[in-house]
Amino acid sequence: MNTKLWYRQPAESFREALPLGNGSMGAMVYGKVPAEEVLLNLDTFWSGTGTGEEKVVPREGLRQVRELVFGGNYKAAQEYLEKDMLGHYNESYMPFGILKITYSDVESYKNYMRMLDLKTAVVTTGFQTEDNEYRNEMFLSYPDQVLAVRITSAVRKNLNLRISLSSRIRYVLNAEEEGCLIMTGNAPSHVEPNYVKIEDPITYGDPGPGMAFCGYLRVRIQGGTLSFGQDGIKVEGASAAELYFTAADGYEGYKKPVDEAAKHCVEKCDKRLRQVFSRTYLELRTRHIEDYRSVYKDTEFDLGEPEQAVPTDVRLQNLKNGAEDKGLYCLYFHYGRYLMVSSSRTGSQPANLQGIWSDSLRPAWSSNWTTNINIEMNYWPAGMCNLMECYEPLVKLVEELSDAGRRTAQSQCRCRGWAANHNVDLWRQTDPVDGLAKYAYWPMGGVWLSGQIYDYYKYTQDVQYLRTHIYPAMRGAALFCLDWLIPGEDGRYHTCPSTSPENVFLDDADQPCSVSYSSTLDIALIRELFKNFIDASEKLQTEDEIVSQVRERLAHLPEYQIGKYGQLQEWILDFEEADPGHRHFSPLFAFHPGTTIHKYDDPKLVDACRAFIQRRLEYGGGVIGWSCAWLINLYARLCDGENALQYLRQLLKASTYENLFDFHPPLGEGDGEYETFQIDGNLGGISGIANMLLQSHLGVIELLPALPAEWEHGSVRRLLAERGVSVDITWRDGRVLTADFISDIAQEIDVIYPCLNEPVRISLKKKERYYLAPEY
Incomplete structure (x- = not known):
């Protein structure tokens, strides 16, 4: 129950459209009449060529920053770092194309219905005219890597359509045979982020072409005729039409040159569609549903309310107006699991900031992978929500970053192992991006990711996968930490320079600063990694010099501290915060998703975590989607079901679009910001729901630990x-x-x-x- 999103009208914008995905390809279905539009995405279709160079930071530069920090000159350290130790911005995830389907002889309609069935991953649109009834069904198949569309007319031989392909990227459209459209081109060689002011933010062919791409559409009809013109394909006098779309690009791997030749993409697509055409639509649909259900499974959440005979957007609005709808929480949970399956499958890229769905040439934050919370939050529900088949893309990303990040660890930090900073793109950039130190300089991304992928082992107990895929990345991250930690006069090992993601403190002169040493998040991440690394080494019966050093360092990390407001301190010193209501809950990592502060350990530290949350909320924090989702998880860990439900309700009321996508408001910190969809709120939200119902992170299976x-x-x-x-x-x-x-x-x-x-x-x-x- 509560497994369908449905509406009485077409979507007017991206925030109302319904998503389809098979991990690699994404589609946003608007259900418009008479001219339907389907936005298309491909997970490896990015700007750039992968040829960017990484800045080398002289050893003296790092030493200078550390001297300034330990001398209490935090502002000077920040200014030095921002001037000499940052790099270039990421490339951007690109929109692929638009499939347009026009009902040629439809002028008005009635009895409209648009629906996404989460149990089958099929979108259906239906409507009536005065003398006919139409049905449009779509799905994106993982086994056949194709978008399949079937349009039927209740009146035989009365289906008349115009079908076209286009793109916001430069393209050429042609047909090699009747009933076939081929769209080709090359991606931009560079796109500046949306917050960078520049005259020509989108560059083609400089210094060389971006990756080639091909969108390939074939049409098959029942009765009637097909013809091709300048505006695409015409279907006349048919009873049914089947459209099959697939896509390919020239991405060959993050270390390999892009393929600039569109003909190779065309060949891949043509081969795929010839295989598709050897099957009937019913066979393709059956294969799709069987495959989808094998991953989505029959996991269900039910609060005793049946599916309402009320459209989804109306239900959401009713909730915002104060009505209660327990079934909507169940629908949101099922929808989040659907989004996870749709945007992360074996062989695909992991879910990015927008999962797989983006309509912008300059998407917010480049629609990249942000490692200081967002990509990790995307995968919080993978274990507890029984979606382990979706985990492989994240593990593969971390494996590739552990290779690319060796250069960053050496050239930026003078360390062994590997490091990644807060923004990662398709080309596996691991060095700091340009901008401000408070977000750009954060070499702890690899440490957090290494802890996140250890969850795969925790939930599967797959020792061989741990040995071959997870442990090597963890070992490299541990090596980095061993070298990055430096002994202090207090007998503890410290990180320096250190930031607490995107937050700022006030120094003794009331100057806003972001650079100090041993932020609480740094220490919590390293403590969690070291604990997991020791545990993994024991599971693999590996005890060597590195493991011994990790044990020694773990025993001499700084302790967690309680500040003047009774809160868990965010920095090594109890600085005054410039923004007490900041959106990040980073200092609480040790409590969630980490495990080094917990209710069976030190109650005072747990109370300090609660005080930290309360202080953030008193100053207006927790209002952004993903931040609100983190609150649900934190309150669930506190076994506080009432507050967990309050912020689940807040997530739906204040941060959810009509299609149940989570939205992220402008931060007001720079030019070019705009409201955007961001999937971490959805996926973090369902992690919170699962945590309310089941917890097992402390070795005990807890049933209903935070039931409101x-x-x-x-x-x-x-x-x-x-x-x-x-x-x-x-x-x-x-x-x-x-x-x-x-x-x-x-x-x-x-x-x-x-x-x-x-x-x-x-x-x-x-x-x-x-x-x-x-x-x-």
């Missing part, structure tokens, strides 16, 4: 606990009614739930269901 009173009755199926345990829960009056557990391996687990003071130990047999019915 309003969710008194409900059920959830096939959430995933760490160590690969699938969990079903039903509850009544806030109490666990039943809980089912299935594990791929025989193991013992500890389970705790409301009204139970101590965990109960359960022995699971391999792939056998264990049924628990508590007695109260």
Whole structure:
């Protein structure tokens, strides 16, 4: 239930359109009449050529900054760093094209319906005219790598269409045979970010062509005739039409030169569509749904409210007006899982800032991968929401960054191992971008990502995958940290220079500064990485000099500190914040998503985390989508279901478009900013919901740890606990009614739930269901 988004009118903008995706290709379906538009994306279609050079920071430069920092000259250190130690901006994710389908003889219509079915990943549009009825069905197939469209007319031989392809990128359109459109061109060689003022922000062919691309469309009809003209393909007198679109580009890998020849892209597309045409539409649709369901599974969240006979945009508006709709929370949860499957599949790029869907030539923040929270948040739900098949693109990205980042670690930081800063693009840029130190200089991205991918092992217990794909990247990040940490006069190891992502403090002269040493986030990230690295080394039975050094450094990192407001300190000193309501909750990493502050350890530190949250909120924080999503997770970790629900409601009311996309407002910090879709709010939001219902990060499976009173009755199926345990829960009056557990391996687990003071130990047999019915 609550697995359909539906509307009574076409979409007028991107914020209302419905997304389709197969990991690599994305489509935004507007459902317009009489001229339907479908925006198309391809995950590797970026500006640039991958030939950018990385700045080398002289050893003396790093030494100078450190001397300034340890001398208390934070402003001077920041100015030096911004002048001599930053690099160039990322390239940008490009919109691919537009498929336009015009109903030639439709002028007015009625009984309109547009729907996305989350159980099948199919978008359907239907409407009536005075003398006919039309149905348009679309899906994006992973096994066949094709956008499939089937349009039918209730009146036989009365379907008349005009079909065209176009792009906002320079392109050429032609046809090699009847019923076929081929769009080719080359991507821009460079695009400046939207916040950079420049006369010609989009460059073609300088210093060389960008990657080639091809969009290839073939049409097959039932009855009627096909013809080709300057405006595309005409369908006349048909009963049904099937459109098949696929795309390819010249991206060969982040270290390889781009392919500038469109003919190679055409050959790939032609081969793919010939295979597609060997199957019927029904066969393709069946293959698509079977594949999709194998990843999406039958995970369900139900709060006892049936699917409403109210359009989704109306339900959302009613919630914003004060009505309660528990079913909308369930729909949001299912939709987030759908977005994860649609934007991250084996062989694709990982979900970027917009997942896979972008309509802008200069998208906000280049629609890149931002490592100081956003890409990690995208993958928070992958484990607990039972979407581990979506994890491979992130692991592959980190493997490639661990290769590219060796140069950054050496040339920027004079360290072994590898490092990545806060912005990453298709070309795996790992050095600092241009701009301001508060966001650009942050060589801890690789440390956070290495901790994030360790989750894959935690949920799967796949030792071989740990050995071959995850551990090498973790080892490289640990090597970097060993060298980056420097001994201080206090007997502790410190990071310097250090920033706390995008935030600013006031020095003794009340000057805003961002550069100091050993920010709380730095230390928390390193502590988490070292803990995980030691754990992984033990699992792999690897004990060497590096592991020994990690153990020694871990024991001598700075302790977490409590500041003058009772809050967990953000910096090594208890600086006054320039913006007490800042959007980032970075200092709380150790509490969530990290595990080095927790309720079974030091209650004072947990209380300090709560005080930090309250102070941020008192000053207006937590209003941006992803920031609000982090709050849901934090309150869930605090076992505070009421506040978790409050901020879930806030996420939907204040940061959600009509199509349930999360939106990010302008920050007001620079030119060129604009409101944009950002997927981390969606994916972080469903992570928060899952955390309210199930937690397992402390070695105990906790059932309903943060259940709000309003969710008194409900059920959830096939959430995933760490160590690969699938969990079903039903509850009544806030109490666990039943809980089912299935594990791929025989193991013992500890389970705790409301009204139970101590965990109960359960022995699971391999792939056998264990049924628990508590007695109260």
